[in-house]
Amino acid sequence: MGWTDERVELLKKLWMEGLSASQIAAELGDGVTRNAVIGKVHRLKLSARAKPTNTAPRARPAAARPSAPRRVASASSSVSQMSAKPRISMSRPQVMGATALAVTPEMDAQLYVAPAAAELFIPEDKRLNLLQLNEHTCKWPIGDPLSKDFYFCGQHSLETGPYCDFHSRRAYHQMDRKRR
DNA sequence: CCCTGATTCGC
């Protein structure tokens, strides 16, 4: 389905209201991706929304890409893959990211739902000291390393890293993507 | 990892 007047209008409206590109894409439906939305937004020249104190000219990549082979689809071995994550869809009215939020009525209705525990509580019988760690235990340190109460998470760690699911997410969020 | 918008460029 192409960009009918109606759909373009809806796009403009939602964009101005501050919804993210992916949210708008979901709203439009019909397999519209967030890239499609962003692309359209640019073509319509209606980018730049809610820019209070704008002084950032935005760093230009300066186009230093000679002939990088695009869409290299090495279909040599089509085994493996499948990251087993049913990724259905997100409950729509969700608003995340630090974009200009559009406060809809149904949102402020139940804004403060869960304080969300800052840490996992590890039962004493599951806590591990340094010597008890092995390749399958989460090595996330908890407490003061100098204290007697210090221990490691000890839950079963992921195959992809030294931490359990919970702490792996926590570690990544701030780590990586800095200094390359 | 999840996500955001911005840009490029083959179609």
Added chain:
DNA sequence: GCGAATCAGG
């Protein structure tokens, strides 16, 4: 004009 792939960032 379109949008996937990429880039740059949170």
